[in-house]
Amino acid sequence: MTTLDVFLEGVEDPIGELLKLDSGSLRFRYVRDDPPHPISLSMPVREEPYDDVAARAFFDNLLFENIQREQVMQRHRLEFGDTVGLLRYLGKDCPGAISVVPQGDGPAKVPGQFATDYDVIENLDQIMISLRDTRRLPLETSDPSPLAGVQGKIALTRLPDGRFALPKPGLNVPTTHILKVPRRQDMRQVEHEHLLMEIMGDVQNHPVAQTSIFGEGDLQALLIKRFDRVIDGHSVRRLHQEDFCQALGLGPTLKYQRAGDGEDTFSAKRVGQLLDKLGAPAGARQAFLEGTLVNLLLGNTDNHAKNHALLYYGPRPELAPFYDVVPTILDGSVLHQLSFDIGSACMTDDITPEDLITFVEALGYRRMIPALKKRLGAITANIVGRIPDMRGPARKRIGDAIAEQAQWVAAALELDLDIPERDLVVIVRP
Known part of the structure; x- marks a missing residue:
């Protein structure tokens, strides 16, 4: 049996455990009855463990189908459906404030301090060119928060002075924005999405993600402010979020x-x-x-x-x-x-x-x-x-x-x- 600890940012001790039984099935159980909130509406806090169907529906949705997942599968000889095996290596930076880590490793995510925890990006143009042309980051650039989707993307942080930065190596502190860079032939997608987001915000009353166009010509990107972040002065922390697949107890193929x-x-x-x-x-x-x-x-x-x-x-x-x-x-x-x-x-x-x-x-x-x-x-x-x-x-x-x-x-x-x-x-x- 393999056990992983499940943390929420800001909570020092694990709130739950994800188990892989010898049969291969999963179980999730809360290890405390007073977390600030459940990890999902599909799994309210209770003493009884959740079975394979409920656990797999939530945790499978934490795993993006991207290059990092493929590399982990090949490097550690893991099967595509080995949720616990994949989360052992990828669970430190799940969406939102949740993290899934080897038992005993301690919390993976902590709030960030703008003044000390980030390095200013000096080569943003080169990063954008690489994302546009290869949909991958340059080899010397680490990805602080792997993202889903078909476009080239990078998660980054905008400092109070407007400059962009990445978390310092070894620090799992929050990013604040997502930069989406389409292929050269699809560059109009940037204006299209920005325009539609503006219209959505204009004609109905619910908030929309804040976007802006970054760059010009054949090197443009859509800059998206993350809504699952709280900035308090010179610090930033994550908010827990879940998508509707998770909240409804549906696996990612049932979207x-x-x-x-x-x-x-x-x-x-x-x-x-x-x-x-x-x-x-x-x-x-x-x-x-x-x-x-x-x-x-x-x-x-x-x-x-x-x-x-x-x-x-x-x-x-x-x-x-x-x-x-x-x-x-x-x-x-x-x-x-x-x-x-x-x-x-x-x-x-x-x-x-x-x-x-x-x-x-x-x-x-x-x-x-x-x-x-x-x-x-x-x-x-x-x-x-x-x-x-x-x-x-x-x-x-x-x-x-x-x-x-x-x-x-x-x-x-x-x-x-x-x-x-x-x-x-x-x-x-x-």
């Missing part, structure tokens, strides 16, 4: 509704049940509904369970800011099926007024009252009103995506809107 079966799926009903457990369920429900509508209108059909998260400021979590709002409908190489059904519809152009009502009720509303429908209509009209301004090499395609999506959303809301005619977007169907 789309179409991948699940029965109750084990990312569906509106399951999301509604999850939102009921939050610190402010009514506000979270309204935010999720409006965020879903805006994602649809902006052409983001890849709004899956790992692109939603919860933040733990206290015992009951809150809905995290929205992030990863990208116009996937412009990508003709991916499926444009919705990440979760709207009523019985799995494509935007299939949504009917009845589907919207069913979706709203599945999220936990008693019914679609006139005021709620009016609010959704106002958001739709606001976004449609931006289409004429979407011109030029980078923004025209965004206008095309909005025009394509808005015609179906407006019909489902029974709105009479003057939607400008734009070039049609090619829809990729199942």
Whole structure:
């Protein structure tokens, strides 16, 4: 049997243990009954251990499929499904404030002090070029916080004077920002995502991740401020977060509704049940509904369970800011099926007024009252009103995506809107 300690930053002793039994199955158990909060809504604090299904669903989602995981698998001859074996080497820097380390090693994560714990980056241009051209960091640059995704990324820290820095070697202190650098041919993705994040923030009331464009020409990046950090004067600490796959007890391969079966799926009903457990369920429900509508209108059909998260400021979590709002409908190489059904519809152009009502009720509303429908209509009209301004090499395609999506959303809301005619977007169907 192999045992790993599970820590939360700021708590000196382990709050739990992850065990791999001789049979290969996993168990997780809390070793104290007074942690500041559970590690997941899917695993409330209790004395009885959690079985393989529950433990694997949460901890598998901590393991990104990136180059570091591949290197660890090859170096230590580990199988892809050896969760405990992989976390033994990769668990020091899991997402959020959690860490999973060999038994007896002590806490892996500590708060950072800007004045003493970071080295200023002197070669940021070279790092960006390497990420753009190879999707990897230069050999001499260590990765302080490996990240998921297909784009080249690096986690870094912005110091109070504006300079960028990395944690000093051997210190597992927090980073504050993520820098995403696309390939040269995909450089417009930077402006697209930044624009969509701005629109998302403008038209609904829930917070969004703060973004800015860094660089110019054929060397640009999207700079994203991490929302799971708390800066207090000259120090920074992590907040625990979990994505919706973890909170719903779903493995990482079940991030789309179409991948699940029965109750084990990312569906509106399951999301509604999850939102009921939050610190402010009514506000979270309204935010999720409006965020879903805006994602649809902006052409983001890849709004899956790992692109939603919860933040733990206290015992009951809150809905995290929205992030990863990208116009996937412009990508003709991916499926444009919705990440979760709207009523019985799995494509935007299939949504009917009845589907919207069913979706709203599945999220936990008693019914679609006139005021709620009016609010959704106002958001739709606001976004449609931006289409004429979407011109030029980078923004025209965004206008095309909005025009394509808005015609179906407006019909489902029974709105009479003057939607400008734009070039049609090619829809990729199942």
